[in-house]
Amino acid sequence: MKMKDKPNQLLTIIHCSLLIAYYYFKLREVEHMVLVRAIIRTHKVGEVLSELLSAGFPAVTKMDVFGRGKQKGVKVGEVYYDEIPKEMLLMVVKDEDKDDVVKMIMKYARTGEKGNFGDGRIFVSPVEEAYTISTKSSGL
Helix, strand or coil: CCCCHHHHHHHHHHHHHHHHHHHHHHHHCCCCEEEEEEEECHHHHHHHHHHHHHCCCCCCEEEEEEECCCCCCEEECCEEECCEEEEEEEEEEEHHHHHHHHHHHHHHHCCCCCCCCCCEEEEEEEECCCEECCCCEECC
């Protein structure tokens, strides 16, 4: 190798390193989103929604749902209820906000100090993409 080729090699290595660093940081800028699905008691929905709104999480979809958990329904007197009414809250949030949202839902959806059977469940799933129809924009 000739001495005059060394500066060119060094420039090539620096250029490649800068490109790698640029794309590494550019990829980290992508918003990672998650879908939080919370199935909770109907009488706890208002409190949970109010606290989420106060904490800066206003976007929620709410649905009436019916089902049963591990307890396989409830027996009240002689009547057995195998489908119990609940509310399902759906929220897409930034991955960095996931823990705060989950903790908040757990805190305000729980009944009693230790919680009770039937207080609900929270499921978290990755969201690859999200689009706003009116603006055709992507992301949150």
